[in-house]
Amino acid sequence: MPARRTAAVTSLAAVLALAATACGGGEGADTGPAALTYWASNQGTSLDNDRQVLEPELKRFEQQTGIKVKLEVVPWSDLLNRILTATTSGQGPDVLNIGNTWSASLQATGALLPFDAAAMEKTGGKDRFLPSALASTGAAGKDPAAVPLYSMAxxxxxxxxxxxxxxxxxxxxxxxxxxxxxxxxxxxxxxxxxxxxxxxxxxxxxxxxxxxxxxxxxxxxxxxxxxxxxxxxxxxxxxxxxxxxxxxxxxxxxxxxxxxxxxxxxxxxxxxxxxxxxxxxxxxxxxxxxxxxxxxxxxxxxxxxxxxxxxMAAGINLAVLRSSHNTDGALKFVTFMTGTDEQIRLNRAYGSIPPVKDAQNDPAFATPELKTLSDVLRTSAAPLPQxxxxxxxxxxxxxxxxxxxxxxxxxxxxxxxxxxxxxxxxxxxxxxx
Incomplete structure (x- = not known):
């Protein structure tokens, strides 16, 4: 999590004890088939800064696909609790950012759509991503619960x-x-x-x-x-x-x-x-x-x-909730966000490292800082326990x-x-x- 994204500190057990009627956002059930709700994590200097970065990209996606995306930027202090509440209620966004260290925990709830071979192929396949980033997408031996979006070290x-x-x-x-x-x-x-x-x-x-x-x-x-x-x-x-x-x-x-x-x-x-x-x-x-x-x-x-x-192999993953009413659209959005051009734009805006290998060839990621961190991520970073x-x-x-x-x-x-x-x-x- 870049430039320190403060993670939530409420335990999983405590949140799972919440009533199943609680709602982490609720918009997913209200949007039509040509719409998506997206919970983005606070990656920039402020929530407003994130909206300034993301809204033009979501407009670009709408122009390409006809699918409108409703954006909510969620502070890191609230994000895990909001996600866990959504997983217990079955109500929440279609697509969401998760801290990559949470992948296996959220995978175990059964609330995230697995990226099986067919779903992963829609994003271009596993080989597009850095191995250290993919290693933080869920438990070993299981289909990934998410795909890498931003990487840090x-x-x-x-x-x-x-x-x-x-x-x-x-x-x-x-x-x-x-x-x-x-x-x-x-x-x-x-x-x-x-x-x-x-x-x-x-x-x-x-x-x-x-x-x-x-x-x-x-x-x-x-x-x-x-x-x-x-x-x-x-x-x-x-x-x-x-x-x-x-x-x-x-x-x-x-x-x-x-x-x-x-x-x-x-x-x-x-x-x-x-x-x-x-x-x-x-x-x-x-x-x-x-x-x-x-x-x-x-x-x-x-x-x-x-x-x-x-x-540790730091970063943000992109996940789809099983409860989404527009799974096809959600997968199109994941494919868009992890496309090489979009990876360059987003990671350049946030000063993070693209987990998509082709995107790292852009000159924006050739600064001494990012070259050093990319080398660390590639050669000496390890995922937190999945x-x-x-x-x-x-x-x-x-x-x-x-x-x-x-x-x-x-x-x-x-x-x-x-x-x-x-x-x-x-x-x-x-x-x-």
Whole structure:
């Protein structure tokens, strides 16, 4: 989710307990056969900005097909809850954006139309998409529950001027180097690194990446949660320790949850930032592309395979609800939105990476930032666990890490015992099967 799209934090179980008469939008049942309702996620700088980007494209689709699309841009803070309510009520949009990490959870509800061979062929086939993007469209061995729309990856953004002033001429490649550089860059009111420690979404993404680097996973091969294993404990301890032990991030970062870390980096209050496709956000704060550079996140020296994971495979997928009254039109819309020309227009507008391989050849995606992030996505990104309880995992582990960040800011640095206890508590709250 680019330029941090804040995910909903209400658990799947809680939302599924809502009455079946609740409605996530309800427009799908009211539109005629030549109309569609589309819920778009907030990808731009504001809801209005999204409407400005999308409405001309929806008009283009109407001109091509005769199908009118009613647009609603849904904030990330509401999107998951709205979708889950729609899946339980059978009422909602025809087509909708979903965070790609939710694919397997929403797939398990049975509410999404599977993209079987015939449906996928209408979009041009699986081979058009990046493998790392397709890997985040549902559980392994099942037909995808969605198709990729926008792709992102995390990178390490570093301030060229501040690095030069500290006598550092290249970005860190290991966590030990990042911590050492962070100490050299921390002076006065400026810190070496900015973190979004109050955001469960950001926290769980980094915990996942660091766990992969430890050779660990939050679920075993059977889908059973293993939150408090030694590798995951070490991963979370390292991440929280950037603030609580190494002190290269400001204590106030433990409360950041609304892009404040991006603002701190853009305004020179922090010299490094770990973020997804931040260029457009940085530009909105007046930071120019020549003021910073982007590198892959650090990894263990000499790491290969999963241990070299530098990012979760971030992105947005496009799904169709089974309850749609216009499935044929919905599939035409998906085909349009994932067409090469449309992929270029949309991803260029949002500063994201096209998951459609042919679209990446456009010069708009040849900037140093996007080239680096595209390389990460192609070579060292891994999908979050594609299990039915993934949304609960994100919420519970992300909240556990947020709690540890708060304790660290209050002067209680993370230890193996405190991290293990928080992760064990999160695991206990997972649904029983």
């Amino acid at each position: 995390y990178g390490l953004y570093w301030n060229r001027k501040l690095f030069a002033e500290a006598g550092i001429d290249h970005p860190p490649t290991t966590w030990e180097d990042l911590i050492a550089d962070g100490h050299r860059l921390t002076a006065g009111d400026r810190y070496g690194l900015a973190l979004e420690g109050g955001s469960p979404t950001e926290d769980v993404h980094h915990a996942f990446t660091l766990a992969k680097q430890q050779g660990a996973d939050f679920f075993d091969a059977t889908g059973k949660p293993t939150f408090d294993g030694p590798g995951t404990v070490a991963a979370v301890k390292r991440y929280v320790g950037l603030l609580g032990t190494d002190r290269i991030a400001a204590p106030g970062n433990a409360e950041y949850a609304n892009n404040q870390s991006v603002t701190d980096f853009a305004t020179g209050k922090a010299a490094m930032l770990m973020w997804q496709s931040a260029g457009a956000n940085l530009a909105s704060h007046g930071m120019k592309p020549e003021d910073y550079a982007v590198a892959p996140l650090p990894a263990p020296a000499g790491a290969t395979g999963d241990r070299a994971t530098a990012s 299990v039915p309880d993934e949304s609960q995992f994100e919420t519970l582990v992300g909240t556990a890490v947020k709690n540890l960040m708060g304790a660290a800011a209050a002067g209680k640095p993370p230890t193996d015992d405190t991290v293990r206890a928080e992760l064990a508590k999160a695991q206990q709250q997972m649904p029983a099967h």
